[in-house]
Amino acid sequence: MRTPINELADGMTLAQAFQAADKQLRVNRQGGKYILLKLSDRTGTIAAMMWNADEATFDRFDRGDYIYCQGRTQVHNGALQIIVTQLERMDAHEVDANDFDRFDSGQADQHVARLQELLATLTQPFLQRLAAAYLEDNDFMDQFRLAAAAVSNHHAYPGGLLHHTVNMMELVRLISPRYSELDTDLLMMGAFLHDLGKIDELKASGEISYTDRGQLLGHIVIGIQLLGEKIQQVERDSGESFPTNLRYHLEHLVVSHHGTQEYGSPKIPVTLEAVALHHIDNLDAKLASYTSIIGRDVAADGNWTNYNPSIGRKLWKG
Template sequence: MSRTAIHDLADGMTLAQPFQAADKQLRVNRQGGKYILLKLSDRSGTIVGMMWNADETTFDTFDRGDYIHCTGRTQVHNGSLQVILTEIQRMDPAEVDQSDFDRFDANQADNNFTRLRELLATISQPALHALAQSYLNDDSFVQSFRQAAAAVSNHHAYPGGLLEHTVNMMELVRLISPRYAKVDTDLLLMGAFLHDLGKIDELRASGEISYTDRGQLVGHIVIGVQRLGEKIAETEASTGQKFSTGLRHQLEHLIVSHHGVLEYGSPKIPVTLEAVALHHIDNLDAKLASYSSIIDSDIAADGNWTNYTPSIGRKLWKGDS
């Protein structure tokens, strides 16, 4: 079935094609009428869908994650492209081409994981090197890490995104750390590896990315510290040597402080040079990925600037058209 990818949609296009229902809500407008608000997705991204004058009968015919055949037309509203739907029909998964919706790039994940191993191999501190091997020797962890997303939205919000984000940060560590003599490169590199591993269990990467029950109840920072404790115990068992309590505390601090400020979910603010560096490296990679996504998906008529984006409080320069 021929279809137009979301990132190729433009204003005023008539559509009759499959999407995946990433999210759905039945809402009531000011006049008391009901409408369906949808987040439609495919491999290339997501777009808002609206079906006016809807009711529970249509709303209940499909669930989140289902494939749905949508008939409607694209239009720009408040600077963003959306789809106004006139008909929605649930589809059997066998009716769609899965390659249109699978966002996991196995080849890219292979390349990223090869580079991850190379970067971890540069760690010379024996205890940290052994700890890294405990993670890499865990086949279940490796498989989950390869496919995990870094977020539900904002940055690296796709299968394989967490691995990409992690490798990006580790590459930045190798560039930045040698310029600061008091920064422990091995410790910072390990912190970049560990900082978001709790997202493997916080987020569900299969199908539409969403929070797991554990993710909602506990969160990736606590999960990451718990996983670290398990891996330290495994490292002690495999090496027959006690893992330094002080080093463990340093690693835990890197995980719990990497959001930088309490308001952003960090239980502690960074108080070591490595923690300060980790926070800013994390923020740099996340912001550049997020802003690049805004530029790539923008549909502003002004070729040099994006539309104003409320979440970041600005327009972004796209370059000379």
């Protein structure tokens, strides 16, 4: 019986299947070769190393393959990793697919139902029609259910984008009534639209990675293109022109939601709704990311995580 990644601990001896999420053949300072791996299962990912490797071993399997690994776990720089001593490629029929499928269809169904309820609260007629154009697009919704919100930072799993989007829309419901200056319909639609370009930016099947289109354009540009297509559809179906000013405000919400140009936004937020959307997005992403850091931490100090250089701090986990 295999031990899930989220249950691994320091000093364990392993002989079990993983999925090869990534692999790199590297050379150390002494000229020796080693394989750097990222192994995954349905509970998460873990780094692994195989020392004294060669091209033949590296070529024995591809990214996405199942591999049988023998080795041991150890803590390095505060993170758990696996030192692999032996590995072999496995055929798909040799593993239980349930050990590796990270998509929770039941949870996705619940999130889709809640998404429909939240979009049903819109009162502006053109926003109602725009929401319907997305919801009634079966191909789009199938992709949306499966999409991840990121490769590694937050909600980085199949269905993560839908989860993140619904979380943000729930926050809009809580926050918007406190500030009468905000246009609740506009902010709700912005929360729905802001990351939809990730459906085409990231690969939904196999290990999460960037598509060619995602690498070349990014999710903000893709999201604006998708929005333009849906607005054209609304205009065709209704026989009316979509309000130009409303379109500009929706586009601004998408292009400014990262908050600063340093973090990839072509424009910084200049409307109240855009400012609110950026902070709602950042709140949900940060809490998800930090919760994940706490969950993966293997520090000996029970109250604090190891220092994490990516966020510049330890986190309280007591």
